[in-house]
Amino acid sequence: DSGVTQTPKHLITATGQRVTLRCSPRSGDLSVYWYQQSLDQGLQFLIQYYNGEERAKGNILERFSAQQFPDLHSELNLSSLELGDSALYFCASSPPGQATDTQYFGPGTRLTVL
């Protein structure tokens, strides 16, 4: 158990809908990262937040957005969902000031768009 929690575990929804995925980082970690894992693309970096501020952006679609709240939990919002958005979504966190860039992953949310 990494200490990173994610809810829900599974989400099934229809095309065109909007969903929110939630992540709580490990105690003391200030950075939160979101990744998407699909069969054809592997694990892809979406976005990073550090202590409430957006720090880095990766291959995140405009239909997707994220935020990190004062209590450091983060939410990833996915809207106008398409079939191709079906994937595992992982949240990871890392402690402040570390030199190694290691990230600790949560159990993931499996999103199925029908």
Place this chain on the structure above:
Amino acid sequence: QKEVEQDPGPLSVPEGAIVSLNCTYSNSAFQYFMWYRQYSRKGPELLMYTYSSGNKEDGRFTAQVDKSSKYISLFIRDSQPSDSATYLCAMSDKLTGGGNKLTFGTGTQLKVEL
């Protein structure tokens, strides 16, 4: 060409065998090199991280980095059926604005048979 290349396998070995997993990369800016283990439908679990060229050992696992060849390896000695999982190499990259992200290989699926 992908920044990180990893043979997807599957790789099947008998119990007790030495396993060698490898990744090559093209981005000289990568700073830290990590190996994650991912069991089916679970989050990636950090196994090892290294920075400089050379070897790092942790129990049955040895991570090796050759920056001049842009090649990293993970060796598993005395492999066990419980080592059956997908092994992902990951490399960290500092981004403009102070952020960082991990770039993953596609993962090698390993099966250790009794």
